[in-house]
Amino acid sequence: MKGAIWAQALLENARAVPGFPPSVIVLDGTIAHLAYRAISILPNASARFPRARNGEFGLDEGLAVAEAVRGASGDSAILSIVDVPGQAFGRREEAAGLHLSLAVAVESYVEERRRGRPIFALIVGKAISGAFLAHGMQAGWIGALSDGDVEIHVMPAASVARVTRSTDDEVARIASVVPATARDVATFAAFGALDALFDVIDSRAPAPAEIEQVRAAIDQARREGLGTRAPADRLRRPPAAARRALALDVRRRIDEAW
Amino acid sequence: MMAMLALEGRWNTRAAGKAQRLASIAFALTGKVLDGERIVEVLERLIRPGDRVCLEGNNQKQADFLSRNLAAVDPERVHDMHLVLSVLGRPEHVDLFERGIARKVDFSFSGPQSLRLAQLVEDGRVEIGAIHTYLELFGRYFIDLTPNVALVAADAADAAGNLYTGANTEETPAIVEATAFRNGIVIAQVNETTGELPRVDIPGSWVDAVVVADRPYAIEPLFTRDPAEIDDVAILMAMLAIRGVYESHRVRRLNHGIGFDTAAIELILPTFGESLGLRGEICTHWALNPHPTLIPAIESGWVESIHSFGGELGMERYIAARSDVFFTGPDGSLRSNRAFAQMAGLYATDLFIGSTLQLDRDANSSTATRGRIAGFGGAPNMGSDPHGRRHASDAWLALARGDDGIARGRKLVVQLVETFRASGVPTIVERLDAAGMVGKAGFAIAPVMIYGDDVTHVVTEEGVAYLYRAENVDDRRAALAAIAGVTPVGMERRQERTAALRAVGVVAYPQDLGVRRGDARRSLLAASSMADLVRWSDDLYDPPARFRSW
Amino acid sequence: MQRIVLERAGGTPVTKRAHLGAVASGNLEVLCEPPAGDGATIVVSTSVDGYEPVWRATLERFLEQHFIAAAIEINDFGATPAMVSLRLEQALELAR
């Protein structure tokens, strides 16, 4: 429920937008007198698709996110609050085309951003894999709580151990020597992938000063026009020069040869 | 009068015993049909301690309803059974020994249970009579291992107990014949009972009872090889085998076993073989399970006939539509018969080609490695020169030896091996693991699959060793070393010796056979996927689910 | 992971670059190109440890059979010696 807590905390004059499934909360409101639409995924124990009842990104969630992004009013920015444990793993979902649900969300974010709508994302909990790609990664600006609960990765740790036929200890050891496989927020920030980190005492109960700090950062980013930057722009941020040097080198060599 | 009665008792004890046993299970019989719900009780009453019981376990088909229920009998009532069967392959076969229901076993092959079986031997829970070839075991069914009770599997039965075994007849006739005609009891599990059978494979008068199983008998598609998994090395070896053996000796009548290497041969007949103009010249008559990888060769007109040991899942409709090639019944479906196919493979084919896990410098081969008791199946019978053979053929005569007008030919026994298996384990070794197993784990003699003196050719990725042409043991060893790569045996090869052997045709390298290594590519395969095999078959081949990628 | 390097002086240089194979189970990638200096150099990276003598013997035999000068790189994922030899032959055919 952290997504809902933070969405409600951050927006002033928040008003729930009706017409979305219970697993997707959409709030219209303001921060520093500018319009925002906050979107967050929540657990819904009675979701019609059983494999998306614990906050996973499923068929309905992708559609709802896309609709919320596309339906925001002209002057509103989007604020994606991210706490998604992953996508729905289900036979029914695959047959119906779960990838399309994620793609329609991605497409909505990209198109709106390219049309000039600022997109911000704040990671308050888990940001895993396809779910994060579909809800958060396309933002022009991404902030995250600097909190032990925040986890950013492509797969839950236990699953990585199973897939690689390895042990939890070995997965942890590798994460310590190969930063790309780490799951903590600081390492992800070190790639230049995050624009701001916020220290909080209890991410489940944000204090007024903490809320104010996040609001101020978002407001400043919006005024500086950072919400419409493309993902590749992250390569231009200072930490990327060292931590994503390979990607930069590949891009430079392609440009030379093109 | 008294004397005659005594005599009757003296000479008809088996018949009397059978009648008594049948009477003891009458409670569950309606005509010849047994109540499947009461099968455990039936088995408990029917089988006496110490009985010799044949539980049909084939390479493919398994009487698994009967074996599962046999493993559930009360060991107080049924114990110390002597199990005789071809393939001890199901987990419950081993359970029989763990529970004390069975004590002794005579068998041929234990594939998937080889580790557990070795453990039981280690623990003294099982006594192994012998590990046979199929033909030996069938032979002993008629001599000294005749079953008291045979538990077999069939597709269907009618009310009279006639059995339809369909494509997967395998060894049911051999087992039933041995049991029924020595007053043993034959019980068949069937998938269904019907009013009219497509054909009768076993007459009802040989069968005492039938029982409808809870599910169709278990069967494995053992001979299905996905062409997608054949690599360039297997194709190179296939090219060498075709040029260096099949073409050189005009081999028309042959057997192929399981394996990707022989599957590669089958799949390049319509391409590589065709380019050499060999259609009709080689590989025309087969003792062979219905390998899906042979479909392109059949469709291209290479194959005149195939007699099969067993069926193969998914090949049923294709076989029925190609009755000129396969042995089929009047109903159109395949008639397989392991005993006859083994006999054909022993006496009527000119070539056996197979692979092995280990081959020593004298070309002795074994699939037995430490801690496993896998057995042999049929390879040793087909992979041996039958001295009783008296008919000639071109290929057989090509290997003729002797003179003074008393020359006789020889069967081609070919080992086809890559020098190393995956993960750096050499196939060609200085000493077989089997050599160290005598006296252990039930082996009275070393579990050699094919003895080196029967082996006429060894083919590796490096070339062909024509062992039968070697003048002496030293030459044989040098010839094998010449194609043994960087295995310990191969490291002993000497250049001058090899050159001399090449000059006299005891060793041939690819260039000597006109094979370009660079041509060994998957594009030579007439089918590169299961989907291709289905296309070749005119959509008649229906691969099992696990092989489908569409 | 193991790295094995083999060098030999002399030989006729290959004239072209050749690349084939993939780092996939039982397979290997071979890069063959004209040498920077004189002679043949083969550098192997393999995911399977403990088979250096088998590798050396395989590569030495290849260089015995082909008196070439070339820089060859092998990236291996558990290929058998037969597969290694075959890929080397195939690469050489393309590079000559």
Added chain:
Amino acid sequence: MTPATLRRSYVESTPRERIVALADPGTFREILDPFARCSSPYLAEQGVVAQRDDGVVIGRALLEGRDVGAIAVDGRFLGGSIGEIGGAKIARVLERARDGAFLLLDTGGIRLQEANLGLLAIAEICDAIVALRERAPVVAVIAGRVGCYGGMSIAAALCSQIVMSPVGRFGLNGPEVIEQEAGIEEFDARDRPATWRATGGLRRVAQGHADILVEDDLDDIARTLREAFRATRNRERLSLARLRDRFAESAPA
């Protein structure tokens, strides 16, 4: 019957052979080929030998005279997974391509060994596809043994046209992943026909999740690729209204 020998199989071809066969003859110019030795430094630490092109082949080619970006993922190397280098290769080609691009996708998605770098790259790829398709065709071909899964399935879904063969599979989560995460009752990964029934090329084209069905034949795919380049973007695939209806049909009763 078409014997395999009379057909040039896409499945049997390498990624480079595929691009060469699909582009106008003689026009493919590879960039960062294996001899550029641009391979992942992260794998050695994790006991994996790196492939010199990082499993991604890229370059520039002509397609009926159009100057297009050519991309092929090598499904043989680590399941066609996308890491930092391969991801950057794909993203940059999409950003540079003038008249469109084709992507031959045979990929399980993000490479676990480079997890977050793959994630970042795929976000860039998705953005670049949407940007490029506004002015030129971006065509995905899914016809290899691996299929197209994970993050790259999202990227593929964004393309203007998707070409599939019956062998191709297209979905977010592969069968093994579902079985592992949700249990064998949810999905039995060994039941291959079930996988293809749900996510195979025949199904995806019938559903409208992919646009054109092809045979496993390079000539057929080459023809179809040109057809796909001439077609307008399929806007139906990601139409909210249509997806809403489709998903409703899939909901449990």
